[in-house]
Amino acid sequence: MPGLSGRMSTIVKAKISKLLDRAEDPAETLEYSYQKQIELLQNVKKGIADVVTSKKRLQLQEEQLRQQVVKLDTQARQALAAGQEDLARTALERKNVAQTELQSLDSQVAELEQQQERMTESEQKLKTKIEQFRSKKEVIKAQYSAAEAQVRISEAATGVGEEMADVGLAMQRALDKTENMRARADAVQELEAAGTFTDLTALGPGEDDIDRQLKQLSSQSEVDADLEKMKAEIGAGSGPAGEIGAGGGQAAPGAGTGAQPSEGQAP
Amino acid sequence: MIVRISTEAQYELDESDAEQLNELDNAAVGACESEDEQSFHQVFSQLLDFVRTKGTPVPEDELAISDVILPPPDTSLEEAKAEFTGEGLIPG
Numbered sequence: 135m136p137g138l139s140g141r142m143s144t145i146v147k148a149k150i151s152k153l154l155d156r157a158e159d160p161a162e163t164l165e166y167s168y169q170k171q172i173e174l175l176q177n178v179k180k181g182i183a184d185v186v187t188s189k190k191r192l193q194l195q196e197e198q199l200r201q202q203v204v205k206l207d208t209q210a211r212q213a214l215a216a217g218q219e220d221l222a223r224t225a226l227e228r229k230n231v232a233q234t235e236l237q238s239l240d241s242q243v244a245e246l247e248q249q250q251e252r253m254t255e256s257e258q259k260l261k262t263k264i265e266q267f268r269s270k271k272e273v274i275k276a277q278y279s280a281a282e283a284q285v286r287i288s289e290a291a292t293g294v295g296e297e298m299a300d301v302g303l304a305m306q307r308a309l310d311k312t313e314n315m316r317a318r319a320d321a322v323q324e325l326e327a328a329g330t331f332t333d334l335t336a337l338g339p340g341e342d343d344i345d346r347q348l349k350q351l352s353s354q355s356e357v358d359a360d361l362e363k364m365k366a367e368i369g370a371g372s373g374p375a376g377e378i379g380a381g382g383g384q385a386a387p388g389a390g391t392g393a394q395p396s397e398g399q400a401p
Numbered sequence: 402m403i404v405r406i407s408t409e410a411q412y413e414l415d416e417s418d419a420e421q422l423n424e425l426d427n428a429a430v431g432a433c434e435s436e437d438e439q440s441f442h443q444v445f446s447q448l449l450d451f452v453r454t455k456g457t458p459v460p461e462d463e464l465a466i467s468d469v470i471l472p473p474p475d476t477s478l479e480e481a482k483a484e485f486t487g488e489g490l491i492p493g
Binding site: 256263293303 | 462
């Protein structure tokens with residue numbers, strides 16, 4: 135049958151016939167096929183472990199970003215209380231970027247969760263099939279003559295071979311997706327390393343470009359809304375005292391009024 | 402007739418369902434050839450749903466050989482173009 139049915143089954147059949155050619159002794163063929171199945175099962179287990187590792191890594195990043203959001207929010211309040219609206223705005227812009235990133239991480243973690251579930255299902259299914267093959271192989275070895283056995287082996291091996299190919303395909307797709315996410319996670323980590331999400335007070339020279347990117351990335355209106363909200367809170371007297379907190383020592387109030395932080399800081 | 406949806410499961414379908422399956426398959430091939438992403442996804446999910454609803458799942462402890470193997474449900478148009486070509490699933 136040509137078309138889409140051809141592809142995988144042809145590959146499977148080619149593998150199986152090769153396998154059957156290998157050994158003239160049916161018992162040996164059966165053992166060889168069984169051994170291959172066990173190998174695949176091990177690979178699936180490894181694949182699942184891989185997905186779990188990636189998921190944990192993303193969750194760790196989420197945790198860091200969450201802390202960053204809290205920190206930037208606090209810094210914005212402190213800046214605003216000290217009358218430095220521009221500094222507060224930059225902090226809120228960064229908070230906005232971090233929040234957007236956090237949302238994207240959330241959906242990636244959910245996707246990985248799904249992959250993990252799917253692969254665990256595949257693993258279970260394969261286990262059942264292998265078990266079935268194992269008992270069939272004992273029956274074949276015990277009951278059939280060599281000629282009959284060849285036919286039975288061919289059937290059993292093709293059936294389980296198809297299953298193996300399918301599990302292999304499912305695993306490949308899950309791992310490809312994981313790989314894409316990992317690449318993205320690495321990119322986020324690089325952004326973090328480049329200072330995109332870092333402490334406002336640690337701003338140094340040469341960060342103008344990041345600042346520009348930040349402005350493009352962040353939703354201005356959300357930042358404005360946050361700023362207004364904060365102003366209202368502070369105006370109402372419920373905000374923190376009008377002084378930059380412990381972590382804000384370097385961004386001393388003398389850093390200039392209204393200047394962009396990236397321009398206002400000396401090396 | 403045993404149909405496998407790759408990465409999902411095997412289903413046992415009645416021989417009389419083959420004709421309709423073939424029609425859906427031809428439609429999927431058509432959508433692929435005209436590179437119409439939207440209609441491909443629509444036809445392809447119709448094809449999968451047809452197999453899922455008309456078919457009975459093959460028990461997990463059975464080692465059955467499929468007559469037809471469909472690509473995974475999350476197949477993209479790009480991937481499908483490599484699979485759905487020429488006569489498609491069933492010739493004729």
